[in-house]
Amino acid sequence: MSTTTQRHQSIDAVRGFAVLGILLMNIVGMGLPTFAYLDPSYWGLDGPADVWVWAVNYVLADGKLRALFTMLFGASMLLIADRAEGRRPGPAETHYRRMGWLLVFGMLHAYLLFFGDILVTYAIAGMLIFPLRRLKPLWMIGLGAAILLALLAYSLNEASRIETLWTAIQAGTATPVQLAQWQEAQILIQPPRSLGEEEVRLMQGGFLEALQSRARVAMIMQLFIMPTSALPEALGQALIGAGLFRLGFFTLGWPNRAYGGVAAFGLLIALPITAALAWKAWSSGFDPGLRHLCESLSALPRPFVALAYASVLLMMVRAGRAAGLVDRLAAAGRMAFSNYLGTSILTSFVFCGYGLGLYGELSRWELYIVVAAVWALMLLWSKPWLERFHYGPFEWAWRSLAQWKPQPFIRRAAAA
Known part of the structure; x- marks a missing residue:
């Protein structure tokens, strides 16, 4: 294998790993009422197996694979801009066309398939950080880290406010102002069980009923959660990914000793910290205030x-x-866009009433039977597809729309 091929494979393989891993947490939002993602005791926690599945995924997967996927989004932004240098359309026009169509894909995905869409956030983040692409790598990493630290400070302040409200509510000493604030925050902190039951009813209905449920949650996500949490996180992580790409991290430009040091710090120090936070949240009985604090610190x-x-x-x-x-x-990574959207298409038929109607019916551990099946499909179909076609189906559509002309699709050898 040539050095260039190996470098491209390195990016694709990491992206493939990330797109598979994202499903570990997305499956909860796909198959259970929305709030079960934040509070496992809300729905689907029926026994020790469910507790262990929650704990393992909280420690190993929650947010980590999304962070990696976002870093690779930042790296890909630079890779595509570099390839567009000296061509028509140029880097800026190519990028903003891509982000514009990504926004369209994301809105359709959020409202028609899965409220937890990340594409809209990526499109907006990509539009904002593209002018910074010529910063020195360490400046990009530093700016990304500063954004994440600012977000952490904001989240901890919110966690403190929620803990104060919850303590006052529990003690029966809440003032009228605090009661009003709690009523406003409760929909995101501790919604009533009836709201989950309503989600189950709608998602087990027809397509229009599922659309009604998704639209309501997607709107809340885009209007309230994305501006204050998801978008700043994506900005910070994408900038870090872009800086690391320039430093050769994703293209095997570091010695094994450096990669080993990063792996050791993450697995031996950062991972146990996350495990301690999971223990605190579980041992408190998923107390709303402490749970929110642990989520912020994670x-x-x-x-x-x-x-x-x-x-x-x-x-x-x-x-x-x-x-x-x-x-x-690597093949799954080259088709990450198709695999990401294809997962939502497939699981919508598994869980919604116009398919198998399993929404809200499976416990948390049973959801991972579906994950295993989807992983097998992603790993089995991606490589044979790319042996016959230049791109995944959604990659081809996105690229053709951005270039405003159909791109080559069928490989000549396969066509012959």
């Missing part, structure tokens, strides 16, 4: 765990270890 070790996973995989690519699996992951 953002601090998150990027380090994400980069630890990437480091291990990059060392595997360099060493040629598990080559068959790495090839499958």
Whole structure:
């Protein structure tokens, strides 16, 4: 394998790993009422197996694979801009066309398939950070880290406010102002069980009923959660990913000793911190105030765990270890857009009433049977598809729309 091919495979393999991993947490929002994602005791926590599944995913997956996927989004932004240099359309026009169509895809995805869409956030983040692409790598990383630290400070302040409100409510000493504030915040902190039951009823109905449920949650996500949480997080992580790309992190430009150091810090220091936070949240009975505080603090070790996973995989690519699996992951990564959207299409038929109608019917551990099946499909179909076609179906559509002309699709050898 040539050095250039190996470098491209390294990015694709890490992206494939991330797009598979995102489903570990998205499946909860796809198959259970929305609030079960934040509070496992709200729905689907029926026994010890469900507690263990929540704990393992909270420690190993929650936010980490999304962080890695977002860093790779920042890296890909620079990679595509570099390729567009000296061409028509140029880097800026190519980028903003891509982000405009990504916004369209994201809005359709959020309202028709899955409220937890990340594409709208990526489109907006990409539009905002593109002018910063010529910053020195360490400046990009520093700015990204500053944004994440500012978000952490904001989240901790919110957690403190919620803890104060919850303590007053529990003690029966809440003032009229605090009661009003709690009523306003409760929909995001501790919604009534009846709201989840209403979600189940709608999602087990027809397409229009599911659309009604998704639209309501997607609107809340985009109007309230994205501006204050998801968008700043995406900005920070994408900038860090872009800086690391310039420093050669994702293209095997670091020695194994450096990758090993990143992996050791993430797995031996950052991961145990996350485990301690999971223990605190569980041992409190998922107390709303403490749960929100643990969720806020978990953002601090998150990027380090994400980069630890990437480091291990990059060392595997360099060493040629598990080559068959790495090839499958790389193919899934080259088709990450199609696999991300395809997962939502598939799971909507599994869970909604116009399909199998399993929404709200499975406990938390049973959801991961669906995850295993979807992973198998992603790893099985991506490589054979790319042997016959230049792009995944949604990659081809996105690229053709951005270029405003159909792109080559069928490989000549396959056509012959």
